[in-house]
Amino acid sequence: MADPNFSFLLILPLALLLLLLYFIFRPRPTTIPIKNRHVFITGGSSGIGLALAHLAASEGAKVSILALPFDKLEEAKNYIQLSTGIDVAVFAADVRDYDAVSKAFEAAGPIDVLVVNQGVFVGRELEKQGLDEVRFMVDVNLMGSFNVIKAALPGMKDRKDRGPGSIALMSSVAGQAGIYGYTAYSASKFGLRGLAEALQQEVIIDDIHVSLIFPSATDTPGHTKETKTRPQLINTIMETYGTMKAEEVAKKALDGIKSASFIVPCNFVGLLLSIATAGLSPQRSFIMAFVEVATAGIIRIIALGFQWNWYTYIHKWHGQNKGPKVLVA
Numbered sequence: 440m441a442d443p444n445f446s447f448l449l450i451l452p453l454a455l456l457l458l459l460l461y462f463i464f465r466p467r468p469t470t471i472p473i474k475n476r477h478v479f480i481t482g483g484s485s486g487i488g489l490a491l492a493h494l495a496a497s498e499g500a501k502v503s504i505l506a507l508p509f510d511k512l513e514e515a516k517n518y519i520q521l522s523t524g525i526d527v528a529v530f531a532a533d534v535r536d537y538d539a540v541s542k543a544f545e546a547a548g549p550i551d552v553l554v555v556n557q558g559v560f561v562g563r564e565l566e567k568q569g570l571d572e573v574r575f576m577v578d579v580n581l582m583g584s585f586n587v588i589k590a591a592l593p594g595m596k597d598r599k600d601r602g603p604g605s606i607a608l609m610s611s612v613a614g615q616a617g618i619y620g621y622t623a624y625s626a627s628k629f630g631l632r633g634l635a636e637a638l639q640q641e642v643i644i645d646d647i648h649v650s651l652i653f654p655s656a657t658d659t660p661g662h663t664k665e666t667k668t669r670p671q672l673i674n675t676i677m678e679t680y681g682t683m684k685a686e687e688v689a690k691k692a693l694d695g696i697k698s699a700s701f702i703v704p705c706n707f708v709g710l711l712l713s714i715a716t717a718g719l720s721p722q723r724s725f726i727m728a729f730v731e732v733a734t735a736g737i738i739r740i741i742a743l744g745f746q747w748n749w750y751t752y753i754h755k756w757h758g759q760n761k762g763p764k765v766l767v768a
């Protein structure tokens with residue numbers, strides 16, 4: 440049997456740490472109701488956005504979706520209406536066009552939950568990627584999110600006695616770690632994190648709660664299209680981590696929004712990454728804060744293990760087994 444004094448010495452500091460974190464963790468927990476609320480989803484015509492729109496409608500939300508003016512928008516509306524019986528409002532706009540986005544929000548009326556989900560991705564090494572493709576990703580994923588939030592925020596702030604609001608941003612695990620072939624995409628998604636961390640401080644007094652969602656690779660029309668054109672090296676690296684279903688990601692995302700979590704991982708790898716990159720992000724669960732503090736060292740070792748694995752792999756791919764070639768004069 441362990442010496443009781445020894446157990447006490449071990450448990451006491453942990454208990455004190457838990458107590459300290461309980462007093463300091465901010466912002467305080469809250470919950471975001473979904474039933475009978477107006478949930479507005481950009482990029483709601485396909486993949487993760489469509490699955491989320493369907494799930495929110497089936498939980499009794501009034502759902503609006505925004506996407507480019509293609510047939511998919513009407514198809515999505517009919518699909519959700521047929522399977523849930525809930526009427527869906529659709530708005531055709533390019534998130535890169537602020538005026539068009541603004542008009543959509545004027546027509547949509549007050550929003551309780553805004554999900555900024557639209558996104559484009561073309562995996563390719565920067566050297567082989569044109570600046571037009573780089574700009575495309577930054578414009579749609581990052582600037583497009585600014586356009587959407589700027590256009591929606593005044594109406595969301597004006598909500599009188601409507602209960603807590605939410606702004607959720609769809610990032611990616613490539614927005615937590617830089618991944619080979621994703622210089623532009625990762626930059627656009629890392630950008631969302633700065634936006635989200637600062638925005639949460641600005642809108643907390645309006646009872647608006649920001650969530651940043653980090654899906655791993657997910658089986659969607661956008662993903663299927665991308666895997667056909669991206670370099671084989673990316674496909675091989677990604678294969679290790681598997682692919683989630685859009686419905687699974689939607690469930691994790693909606694649960695994260697409901698519990699007003701700032702960081703929302705969607706699978707185990709995402710959870711590891713969330714702890715590894717906790718940094719100065721808000722934390723609404725003191726238990727998670729405790730996990731972050733208690734595992735910081737070991738998580739860093741695991742992260743370094745991943746880097747070791749990736750770099751070894753990249754060198755092998757280029758026909759080198761022992762790391763970078765050293766030029767000897």
Ligand SMILES: NC(=O)C1=CN([C@@H]2O[C@H](COP(=O)(O)OP(=O)(O)OC[C@H]3O[C@@H](n4cnc5c(N)ncnc54)[C@H](OP(=O)(O)O)[C@@H]3O)[C@@H](O)[C@H]2O)C=CC1
Nearest residue numbers: 482484485486487506507533534557558611656657659661
């Ligand atoms: N699938 C994956 O592996 C992962 C995806 N993500 C992120 O999840 C989000 C959704 O991705 P996913 O469902 O896979 O993608 P899809 O390509 O299947 O769907 C993207 C959605 O965004 C809309 N969209 C694209 N460009 C614009 C634009 N300029 N203006 C308005 N709407 C636009 C599309 O509309 P339209 O159909 O009209 O073009 C569509 O509704 C993205 O932000 C993506 O970065 C994150 C991690 C992994």
Ligand SMILES: CCCCCCCCCCCCCCCC(=O)[C@@H](N)CO
Nearest residue numbers: 560611613655656680711712715741742
């Ligand atoms: C401490 C622990 C560290 C764990 C690191 C694990 C890294 C996982 C990499 C998963 C690759 C999925 C990228 C999705 C890119 C994307 O967003 C898609 N749109 C592109 O298809």
